[in-house]
Amino acid sequence: MDKLGFVSLTVWSMKTWKAMTVLPLGEDPPAITSLCFNHNGKILAAATTDGMIHMFDMSVGLQITGWPAHDSAISSVLFGPDETSIFSLGIDGKIFEWSLQNQGKILWSRNCSRFCNRDNSEHRHEMALDANGKRLLATSGSVRAPIYQG
Template sequence: MATLIRTLTEHSDDVNCCAFSSSCLATCSTDKSIRVYSLNGFTELPYSPLQGHTYAVHCCCFSPSGRTLASCSTDGATVIWDTGDGRMLAVLGQPTGSPVRVCRFSPESTYLVSGAADGSVVLWNVNSMKLYRSGSVKDGSLVACAFSPSGNFFVTGSSCGDLTVWDEKMRCLHNEKAHDLGVTCCDISSHPVSGGEHTSRYFQMASCGQDNKIKVWFIFFGDFLGVYSDASSYLSVLTL
């Protein structure tokens, strides 16, 4: 059973994303702003709205600690904010200048991924606020991203329907056509599944797309030495 607690109406245009931390709710909108609410009564924090983007804001996410918030926009920038006082800590410009569609922190807040409309993907070092590695997919906009619980690999999803597995050095480990009409979202389970004999681990991932399908995947992570198998065994799928 679900009960409506509060309806928030402060945004003046489409609300594109929402994200929780342990104490706050953040929302971002085509109206160029990010709003941050306390979970205690869902009142807007004094420093909200956060304004700095010059075009629509597509995605926002908290770091695991909740101390920082990232947002990304059509303006080609990913901005990192201090959730204590709303200060803008860094503006990370996509090297290609392309609109940024998705951003995501790694589990230890070591890295931040930004994925853009031209298929470029950047791994930022959060401590230095500088570019660490970059790569790209062949076709489509990057619209989805999910990190493994350990943070040593992540998956991106594109508008052309591909899922791509990357390691922390931005090596493309595998690419798979997943959804005919484009990926819309993906997420990885926080708990690995044992492959037996303590020699391998699998992570469960769900992806969804504009083909009206949800696909549940097993991502093979290698043996006890952390060595990857051949690419053919990275992803196996159960379609729902």
């Protein structure tokens, strides 16, 4: 916590490992569970335990937007292939694709809760997109993992 009682997120330079900027997260914020930069590193998406997605403009070091994405914690967040959307995977197994041009609008959703074991809090689920952005893979708590094709 800093002097004002705000928790912050520190971004480090890969070349020098010195702090480049500190992003303010507000008073008593929830824990960050997943982070993802866009293709050029100018926008940072942060997902939290309270189900929110926060977007930061790295050139000014401030939050530019945020919205409630899930009713519970988010396990994973990643930018869509053309960066006009962002995907989120909640611990409840729900996957949403959110529009970045129309904040809060769901473009696509799936429920993969049968693959996610909510009782095992030590296992955090992740997602990945193929190079063309046509297939989305989610990790699984079973011997099968879902792959969704768009």
